[in-house]
Amino acid sequence: MKKIGIVMGSDSDLPVIEKAVGILREMNIPFEVHIYSAHRTPVEARDFALHARENGFGVIIAAAGMAAHLAGAIAANTTLPVIGIPCKGPALDGMDALLSTVQMPSGIPVATVGVNNGANAALLAAEILAVEDAGLAAFLQQKRQRDSDAVLKKDAGIAERL
Numbered sequence: 001m002k003k004i005g006i007v008m009g010s011d012s013d014l015p016v017i018e019k020a021v022g023i024l025r026e027m028n029i030p031f032e033v034h035i036y037s038a039h040r041t042p043v044e045a046r047d048f049a050l051h052a053r054e055n056g057f058g059v060i061i062a063a064a065g066m067a068a069h070l071a072g073a074i075a076a077n078t079t080l081p082v083i084g085i086p087c088k089g090p091a092l093d094g095m096d097a098l099l100s101t102v103q104m105p106s107g108i109p110v111a112t113v114g115v116n117n118g119a120n121a122a123l124l125a126a127e128i129l130a131v132e133d134a135g136l137a138a139f140l141q142q143k144r145q146r147d148s149d150a151v152l153k154k155d156a157g158i159a160e161r162l
């Protein structure tokens with residue numbers, strides 16, 4: 001199976017990445033995590049993206065906050081699918097990172113999930129790999145069924161709680 005590359009702009013983004021890592025572990029998907037910044041370590045971020053395909057990655061998740069250009073910078077240097085996670089910073093409730101990540105000009109796409117939504121980034125990355133992996137697709141379907149069952153269980157108990 002291809003690996004998922006996870007890049008965060010700073011270790012202050014770690015709580016968001018931990019949600020993604022938890023889901024990838026649950027699904028036994030191989031991954032690698034790095035701290036590369038588009039502005040503090042631009043050479044390393046570029047090199048990672050340039051060689052990601054030959055290094056066995058199938059999807060890259062890039063998480064960054066504030067003027068979050070990491071996902072776009074990674075996407076500029078690879079044709080692998082890149083999923084951007086805008087991280088909430090100290091100002092603007094994450095709107096700065098959301099717009100910086102989602103508003104990529106035409107030609108270099110970044111599939112952007114919600115602010116701080118590491119879980120959806122991991123699930124989307126898994127769905128991309130599952131296009132060619134029936135076992136992973138089945139696992140994803142079972143997970144949805146479990147989530148659905150949990151909601152229906154809450155529905156059955158809601159009248160007693162009110």
Ligand code: RP5
Nearest residue numbers: 009010012063064065066087
């Ligand atoms: C971005 O700036 C990082 O992704 C982080 O979300 C934000 C702040 O970084 P630190 O100052 O906490 O290292 O590059």
